[in-house]
Amino acid sequence: MNTPLAAPVTHWQILSTDPARTASFYGRVFGWQISADNAMGYREVAAAPGGIRGGIWPLPPGAPGGVQLFMTVPDVAASAAAAVAEGASVIVPVTALPDGDVMAVLLDPLGQPFGLVQKHG
Amino acid sequence: MRTTFGARPGPAGHKLGAMSLHQLLTATLARRRAVNPAYSLRAFAQSLGVHHATLVRLMGGRTVAKAGCVQRLGRRLGLADAEIQQLGLSEARRGVCRAITRRDFRPDSRWLAAVTGLPLDAVNVALQRLLVDRMLVMRGRRDWQLQNPLEAQP
Numbered sequence: 001m002n003t004p005l006a007a008p009v010t011h012w013q014i015l016s017t018d019p020a021r022t023a024s025f026y027g028r029v030f031g032w033q034i035s036a037d038n039a040m041g042y043r044e045v046a047a048a049p050g051g052i053r054g055g056i057w058p059l060p061p062g063a064p065g066g067v068q069l070f071m072t073v074p075d076v077a078a079s080a081a082a083a084v085a086e087g088a089s090v091i092v093p094v095t096a097l098p099d100g101d102v103m104a105v106l107l108d109p110l111g112q113p114f115g116l117v118q119k120h121g
Numbered sequence: 122m123r124t125t126f127g128a129r130p131g132p133a134g135h136k137l138g139a140m141s142l143h144q145l146l147t148a149t150l151a152r153r154r155a156v157n158p159a160y161s162l163r164a165f166a167q168s169l170g171v172h173h174a175t176l177v178r179l180m181g182g183r184t185v186a187k188a189g190c191v192q193r194l195g196r197r198l199g200l201a202d203a204e205i206q207q208l209g210l211s212e213a214r215r216g217v218c219r220a221i222t223r224r225d226f227r228p229d230s231r232w233l234a235a236v237t238g239l240p241l242d243a244v245n246v247a248l249q250r251l252l253v254d255r256m257l258v259m260r261g262r263r264d265w266q267l268q269n270p271l272e273a274q275p
Contacts, residue, residue: 019242020242036241039228039229039230039231040229040230040245041230041231041234041241041242041244041245042245057245057249058242058243058245058246059246060206060210060246060250061206062203062206091253092249092252092253093252093255093258095252095258095259096259096260096261096262096264097259097262098228098229098230098262099262100262
């Protein structure tokens, strides 16, 4: 059995068919600070004290929404391979984002999506 | 670029499975001409509520239709809402692919939105779909590669 990887959840992401409306709702109700000032136009939710940062990602019309957890790992490719060996499947393969982070999105053996991220620098 | 319509005869009289907008328009015109050989491109354009020059560009695949245009055309062609949405996604995806193959391409969703005229969220939905379908590989901050250049073709 492999040694479990230390992979803290460092990011979450709401998937929404209407991300502007989602951002507006949480911003108004909970005061979330949301900025899309990045190359992908990704709506980043700042971490409030005691919390972790997150984001809001668009979905095509009619797609089911949801929340994904992202774990920071030292090597996305290696962790993805380890997950696949344990029954996960890859949705978004290892991808280098414009900000330098590397990410992948997988489905666990029960069909729950999760993300892996390797921080730049 | 192909939509994921179910392979059934659509209101326009064609199997909509695997048809892009320009293919759908071309097939619809052909079908109408089969019934009425005198049916003109201008008459077809009029029935769709677009200028005939616009229709020629759309049928040639040289223009990527924006969401509003797809919506109008889809309604005029009698497509269901879900089919119109799929057609819109397909057009957005094709627009993004074409932009990625430009010489001045910048790996940046905002740039893609600017050059395609698509909303930023539509660009990101298209990028996500391309990644999931393994049609796009982002190897580095400035290294995006389409795996099938035909994705950018009409």
